[in-house]
Amino acid sequence: MSDMKTSLKRMIAAAGAVVMMTSIAGSVSAMESYDPYSYDRWGDAVSSQVGYSAERFVDGKLIDGLAAKIEAMEGYDYDKEEWKQLLQLKEPQDIFIDHNQLMYIVDKGNNRVIVTDLEFNMVNYLDKFTYNGETLTLSSPQGVFVDPETDMVYIADTENSRVIKCDYEGNVDRLFEKPASEIYTQELTFKPEKVVVDKAGNVYIVVGSVTKGAVMYDANGEFLGFFGANRVEATAEIVVNAFWNTIATEAQREHMTKSTAIGFDNFDIDDEGFIFTVTESQDVETDTVKKVNPEGTNILHTIIDEDTVFGDHNPAYWSIYSKRSSIVDIDIGENGYINLLDFVHGRVFQYDEKTNLMFVFGGTGNQLGTFLSAVALESYDNRMYVLDSRKNGITIFKRTQFGEIVTEATNKYNDGLYDESEQPWRDVIKYDGNYRRAYIGIGNALLNRNEYKEAMKYFKVAISRKRYNRAFEGYRDQLLQKYLTPCVVIIIVLAVVIKVLQILEKKAIITFPWTRRRGG
Amino acid sequence: MLDLTQGQFVRHVVMHPFEGFEDLRWKKSGDMRIATAIVCLLFFQQLAYSRLYGFQYYSSYDKVFNIIPFFFRSFGIFLLYVVCNWAMCTLFDGEGALKNIYIVTAYSLIPYIAGSLIGTLLSHVLIKDEYIFIQTVEWIGLGWTVVLFISAMKAVHQFSFFKTILLIALTLVAMVLCIFLLVLLLTLFQQVLIFIFTIYTELSYRLRV
Numbered sequence: 268m269s270d271m272k273t274s275l276k277r278m279i280a281a282a283g284a285v286v287m288m289t290s291i292a293g294s295v296s297a298m299e300s301y302d303p304y305s306y307d308r309w310g311d312a313v314s315s316q317v318g319y320s321a322e323r324f325v326d327g328k329l330i331d332g333l334a335a336k337i338e339a340m341e342g343y344d345y346d347k348e349e350w351k352q353l354l355q356l357k358e359p360q361d362i363f364i365d366h367n368q369l370m371y372i373v374d375k376g377n378n379r380v381i382v383t384d385l386e387f388n389m390v391n392y393l394d395k396f397t398y399n400g401e402t403l404t405l406s407s408p409q410g411v412f413v414d415p416e417t418d419m420v421y422i423a424d425t426e427n428s429r430v431i432k433c434d435y436e437g438n439v440d441r442l443f444e445k446p447a448s449e450i451y452t453q454e455l456t457f458k459p460e461k462v463v464v465d466k467a468g469n470v471y472i473v474v475g476s477v478t479k480g481a482v483m484y485d486a487n488g489e490f491l492g493f494f495g496a497n498r499v500e501a502t503a504e505i506v507v508n509a510f511w512n513t514i515a516t517e518a519q520r521e522h523m524t525k526s527t528a529i530g531f532d533n534f535d536i537d538d539e540g541f542i543f544t545v546t547e548s549q550d551v552e553t554d555t556v557k558k559v560n561p562e563g564t565n566i567l568h569t570i571i572d573e574d575t576v577f578g579d580h581n582p583a584y585w586s587i588y589s590k591r592s593s594i595v596d597i598d599i600g601e602n603g604y605i606n607l608l609d610f611v612h613g614r615v616f617q618y619d620e621k622t623n624l625m626f627v628f629g630g631t632g633n634q635l636g637t638f639l640s641a642v643a644l645e646s647y648d649n650r651m652y653v654l655d656s657r658k659n660g661i662t663i664f665k666r667t668q669f670g671e672i673v674t675e676a677t678n679k680y681n682d683g684l685y686d687e688s689e690q691p692w693r694d695v696i697k698y699d700g701n702y703r704r705a706y707i708g709i710g711n712a713l714l715n716r717n718e719y720k721e722a723m724k725y726f727k728v729a730i731s732r733k734r735y736n737r738a739f740e741g742y743r744d745q746l747l748q749k750y751l752t753p754c755v756v757i758i759i760v761l762a763v764v765i766k767v768l769q770i771l772e773k774k775a776i777i778t779f780p781w782t783r784r785r786g787g
Numbered sequence: 788m789l790d791l792t793q794g795q796f797v798r799h800v801v802m803h804p805f806e807g808f809e810d811l812r813w814k815k816s817g818d819m820r821i822a823t824a825i826v827c828l829l830f831f832q833q834l835a836y837s838r839l840y841g842f843q844y845y846s847s848y849d850k851v852f853n854i855i856p857f858f859f860r861s862f863g864i865f866l867l868y869v870v871c872n873w874a875m876c877t878l879f880d881g882e883g884a885l886k887n888i889y890i891v892t893a894y895s896l897i898p899y900i901a902g903s904l905i906g907t908l909l910s911h912v913l914i915k916d917e918y919i920f921i922q923t924v925e926w927i928g929l930g931w932t933v934v935l936f937i938s939a940m941k942a943v944h945q946f947s948f949f950k951t952i953l954l955i956a957l958t959l960v961a962m963v964l965c966i967f968l969l970v971l972l973l974t975l976f977q978q979v980l981i982f983i984f985t986i987y988t989e990l991s992y993r994l995r996v
Binding site for chain 1: 842844845846848912914915
């Protein structure tokens with residue numbers, strides 16, 4: 268009786284423990300306001316763990332020192348609306364973290380650039396610039412870049428049709444304005460949106476009205492031409508148009524629609540000096556993400572397949588709620604990680620340098636970690652900063668423990684340290700059994716140690732035929748080395764025995780029960 | 788001459804592509820049971836080809852599995868061909884009866900099935916660089932079946948070569964037509980069923996009120 272009681276108690280206790288554990292597990296994922304997911308080998312979404320977790324949200328009021336700066340200004344009046352809005356960010360458009368770990372926030376609605384450190388203490392406030400004794404102000408600026416070689420700040424002063432190159436104090440060194448060259452169609456406006464500077468000091472400017480690529484200047488402000496245009500996507504309509512174009516006369520051709528590629532919308536430059544561009548349009552699939560070499564050609568296809576999808580896969584066309592990703596910003600982080608910001612779904616996609624998807628996080632909404640209008644993205648160390656132009660603030664994401672392990676494993680793996688990456692990959696699987704790259708990582712480590720059979724198992728789970736083939740080749744060689752000699756011996760012996768029996772039968776010394784006598 | 792059992796005749800037919808089927812017809816040989824077994828083998832071959840192939844060559848999307856397409860790809864297509872061929876040959880004064888067409892068509896499939904099954908087996912032994920061997924085996928099987936197939940049609944209907952080719956082409960056209968009609972029929976039936984069901988629901992609502 269008492270035995271039964273204790274066993275019953277034990278059962279209840281066990282059940283309670285299970286309930287508690289599941290509720291803890293539930294509360295862990297409930298901390299995010301969205302379901303984390305990833306994509307498997309077939310491009311289907313599978314549930315995953317969060318790689319980055321939203322830490323806090325910083326708006327203008329939380330920038331330390333901004334209010335003091337505004338209040339100290341001449342004519343400050345808290346009751347007036349135009350002063351009040353200066354205490355907040357208003358439609359900020361871009362953020363940039365420079366080599367000194369300072370963050371530049373382009374506050375478009377307030378025509379200023381706020382510089383803070385990564386703890387959001389304001390260290391500089393750029394709204395007035397001096398140029399040859401004149402004072403310049405900004406008008407709806409949309410982009411900023413700091414050149415690590417020269418410490419110069421480049422601000423895309425959009426509505427003033429110029430890019431300002433100034434030092435840290437706001438002393439303007441040079442203005443980049445609309446090129447007078449005839450290569451630049453003079454009817455087009457010149458509204459710079461984003462700016463990037465390469466190591467040689469060449470300045471690349473994304474201009475909304477230009478589809479031929481970025482407008483490119485050399486360090487002396489000389490217009491050089493256009494850089495890195497997108498290709499036209501070969502849709503059926505464009506192929507048909509191209510056909511008619513070849514047989515049309517000159518006069519007819521003037522009346523036909525011309526196919527123009529969509530210009531890219533944002534870019535970033537990596538440590539090696541390669542420029543990555545992203546195209547926001549939801550209608551095109553080609554060249555949404557490019558890695559452009561100094562010649563202006565896309566070299567991303569040398570490492571990945573032509574049909575690699577960035578952002579969300581398989582948009583459900585039958586649903587009005589599910590749309591294709593629209594990548595508004597790109598950031599090349601440490602180790603060449605590619606971070607993409609999807610405006611439509613408010614999601615951040617992190618890829619490693621070989622464009623393997625690592626994490627997807629974020630979403631649309633009002634909670635912490637989701638966005639109304641995500642426009643810019645920067646990463647530093649283990650944090651990711653996402654700017655929302657309607658929430659007027661920056662959301663800070665911190666890498667989770669799971670994220671740390673995956674990052675460690677990925678870095679080791681990409682450096683070719685397969686054996687060292689095995690343990691972290693095994694830890695990854697403990698967190699997330701759907702994480703395909705972990706299986707590939709472990710498989711490669713096993714392959715490296717000539718444990719072919721185990722490697723085959725892992726590659727099969729990962730559905731990686733190419734690697735499986737390699738492991739299988741090794742496994743087969745092992746088997747052959749082991750069993751080839753005995754097999755050959757057995758076959759030869761069998762052949763001899765059969766031959767002997769046949770000869771004996773022919774001489775009618777023995778008869779087999781299954782052979783009929785011919786002609787008999 | 789040619790006092791062969793049914794089983795031996797199968798081997799004779801496969802090994803003698805040019806007179807085997809003539810002999811089969813002359814001897815009024817051929818077994819429905821063997822033919823049906825061959826079609827069943829075709830079904831398993833189709834299954835094996837898409838599910839049991841060596842992983843390094845092909846990995847199927849294994850989250851869903853539906854066996855109906857495999858039934859259609861083996862039994863469905865085979866029966867459709869036999870019926871359509873018979874329907875066509877009556878217009879062309881062919882001599883083959885439905886049963887004969889069934890038997891010779893099945894017999895002529897043997898090399899294809901064998902080649903494909905051997906290929907599937909080899910795919911578990913060979914690596915990707917050696918795919919050419921598998922391909923060779925599979926192509927030989929397929930080519931052999933094509934030769935047997937034309938020879939079978941020619942023998943069973945006692946046609947000239949060109950008339951045989953014409954008949955096969957017309958049979959294919961007839962098969963497409965058949966499938967089209969079947970789809971049409973199915974949709975119509977569906978609509979009729981929906982119509983009846985609508986009346987039923989309507990009535991049941993009225994009765995309830």
